[in-house]
Amino acid sequence: MHTKKTAITAAPIAPVIAERWSPRAFDATYVLTQAESISLLEAARWAASANNMQPWRFSVLNRGEALFDKAVTTGLTGFNQAWAPRASQLIVLSVPKNHHDGSPYRIAFFDAGLAAANLLTQATELGLSCHVIGGLVREELSETLGLSDELEIVVAIAVGKLAPAETLEGPAYEREIQPRVRLELDEIVLHGKP
Numbered sequence: 001m002h003t004k005k006t007a008i009t010a011a012p013i014a015p016v017i018a019e020r021w022s023p024r025a026f027d028a029t030y031v032l033t034q035a036e037s038i039s040l041l042e043a044a045r046w047a048a049s050a051n052n053m054q055p056w057r058f059s060v061l062n063r064g065e066a067l068f069d070k071a072v073t074t075g076l077t078g079f080n081q082a083w084a085p086r087a088s089q090l091i092v093l094s095v096p097k098n099h100h101d102g103s104p105y106r107i108a109f110f111d112a113g114l115a116a117a118n119l120l121t122q123a124t125e126l127g128l129s130c131h132v133i134g135g136l137v138r139e140e141l142s143e144t145l146g147l148s149d150e151l152e153i154v155v156a157i158a159v160g161k162l163a164p165a166e167t168l169e170g171p172a173y174e175r176e177i178q179p180r181v182r183l184e185l186d187e188i189v190l191h192g193k194p
């Protein structure tokens, strides 16, 4: 059975937001079509960004390629290595560290987050699943991808088709079947003092 984890909300939200969740059970036989792959990148490309500077850069690795194998074996932290290799693609998101004048490009991380959110939403629309990975060995991954020193890796995103939770074992299986939880609105909406 394919796991469903629809968000429980106090008011309706768009189905692509409610249905998205981060699985670790990916179908190791599914290969993203070229149309799916481009659609994800287009969704990311059309995100908003500060001054429309679009600082996001995407390195796309496909399962079966030598670079994918190297990235998942040396570029991910231990737990992530256990499940990510079954995804069809690993998309590594990087941004420039600095502006052209040498000052830190702090807002680039925010811009990249918006692009990633678009990509995740589009994946749900296409019936695909994504799992963002922050647990990276960034120096190794950067070297594997041949990234310039001016770029900083933000996250990697595993993309593929959902598989049944039972295809996982141990802690990954336990986490796969846990319900999704969130802080209550009361805890995150701040009210100024009168």
Ligand SMILES: Cc1cc2nc3c(=O)[nH]c(=O)nc-3n(C[C@H](O)[C@H](O)[C@H](O)COP(=O)(O)O)c2cc1C
Binding pocket: 020, 021, 022, 023, 080, 131, 132, 133, 134, 135, 136, 155, 180
């Ligand atoms: C920036 C970021 C980094 C993350 N890093 C990891 C990771 O290294 N390994 C992992 O299994 N999940 C990782 N996640 C997935 C989160 O644990 C997951 O999004 C969160 O528990 C909420 O669950 P949901 O996406 O299913 O709603 C990451 C998510 C984000 C946004």
